[in-house]
Amino acid sequence: MFKKRHLLSMREFSREEMDSVLETAASLEPFARGKRSDMLSGKILALLFFEPSTRTRMSFETAMKRLGGSTINLGSAEASSIAKGESLADTVRVVGGYADAIVIRHPKEGSARLAAEFSPVPVLNAGDGAGHHPTQTLLDLYTIKKERHLEGISIALVGDLKYGRTVHSLAYALSLYGAEITLISPPTLRMPDQIKSDLSSRGTIVREASDLGEVMGSIDVLYVTRIQKERFPDPVEYNKVAKSYRITPESLQQMNQGLIVMHPLPRVDEISPEVDMTSHAVYFKQSFYGVPVRMALLKMMLEDEGGQEQ
Numbered sequence: 279m280f281k282k283r284h285l286l287s288m289r290e291f292s293r294e295e296m297d298s299v300l301e302t303a304a305s306l307e308p309f310a311r312g313k314r315s316d317m318l319s320g321k322i323l324a325l326l327f328f329e330p331s332t333r334t335r336m337s338f339e340t341a342m343k344r345l346g347g348s349t350i351n352l353g354s355a356e357a358s359s360i361a362k363g364e365s366l367a368d369t370v371r372v373v374g375g376y377a378d379a380i381v382i383r384h385p386k387e388g389s390a391r392l393a394a395e396f397s398p399v400p401v402l403n404a405g406d407g408a409g410h411h412p413t414q415t416l417l418d419l420y421t422i423k424k425e426r427h428l429e430g431i432s433i434a435l436v437g438d439l440k441y442g443r444t445v446h447s448l449a450y451a452l453s454l455y456g457a458e459i460t461l462i463s464p465p466t467l468r469m470p471d472q473i474k475s476d477l478s479s480r481g482t483i484v485r486e487a488s489d490l491g492e493v494m495g496s497i498d499v500l501y502v503t504r505i506q507k508e509r510f511p512d513p514v515e516y517n518k519v520a521k522s523y524r525i526t527p528e529s530l531q532q533m534n535q536g537l538i539v540m541h542p543l544p545r546v547d548e549i550s551p552e553v554d555m556t557s558h559a560v561y562f563k564q565s566f567y568g569v570p571v572r573m574a575l576l577k578m579m580l581e582d583e584g585g586q587e588q
């Protein structure tokens with residue numbers, strides 16, 4: 279299903295494909311927790327991160343290493359030939375000769391797609407500017423499935439819906455699971471029209487609100503995001519919206535008992551630390567689930583048919 283295939287956005291994912299990743303991830307959880315495996319022994323994953331990352335980069339590394347594979351890392355762009363003016367296309371062509379797959383994160387929208395055009399091996403998009411972040415979505419789906427259920431949930435996506443790539447990808451995926459989606463953002467950070475119209479044409483119920491109070495009591499999942507400071511062309515505009523939302527134990531009091539609060543992390547001050555202690559908080563589990571989910575993707579893409587060749 280995923281052999282030799284690039285993973286660039288959730289738009290081109292079917293529900294059957296998502297389900298098979300989630301099932302494989304569940305079967306790999308013991309390995310994510312330390313059980314030994316050599317499923318990907320001899321395989322090499324290249325990590326090309328042109329933007330900061332903690333979870334995505336380290337969970338890909340962990341996933342690969344726990345399955346017996348290894349990773350090579352571009353390191354900082356300043357330390358590589360990018361600093362000499364090498365193009366992304368050339369870098370990817372070269373690195374694709376060293377590795378069996380490439381994970382790329384880049385500030386420019388469309389860069390993963392560009393990399394895929396030149397890469398001799400599968401490319402996984404780990405975030406392209408304000409575009410997409412499909413592997414985050416798969417771990418988000420895994421979290422929702424484990425902590426609630428996936429079918430027909432009511433979810434509020436809160437925060438920076440304009441520049442936040444995690445919510446772009448997640449909305450596409452949820453539209454295939456009959457979700458009702460409420461979009462809550464400052465007026466200047468609304469979900470792009472193209473995505474909203476794609477969701478509607480998939481038959482998804484999408485509402486917009488500017489305040490959390492409007493959805494109290496009716497939602498199962500609160501998906502909170504960071505305002506993406508680095509994407510604002512003008513810092514003055516960022517300062518106007520910087521502290522728009524803050525989830526506290528008090529603001530959760532009027533919510534459903536079983537409500538789960540998710541966040542792709544890093545958080546700045548959208549969720550107060552006191553929320554961590556409540557039963558609603560699942561964001562640290564969510565970041566752990568990045569390991570079994572990325573293991574599943576790597577296994578499905580890279581494992582040799584009939585086991586490892588000696």
Ligand code: NCD
Binds near residue numbers: 444503
């Ligand atoms: C997100 C990202 O990089 O898009 N982080 C992540 O991958 N977990 C969210 C963010 O940076 O706000």
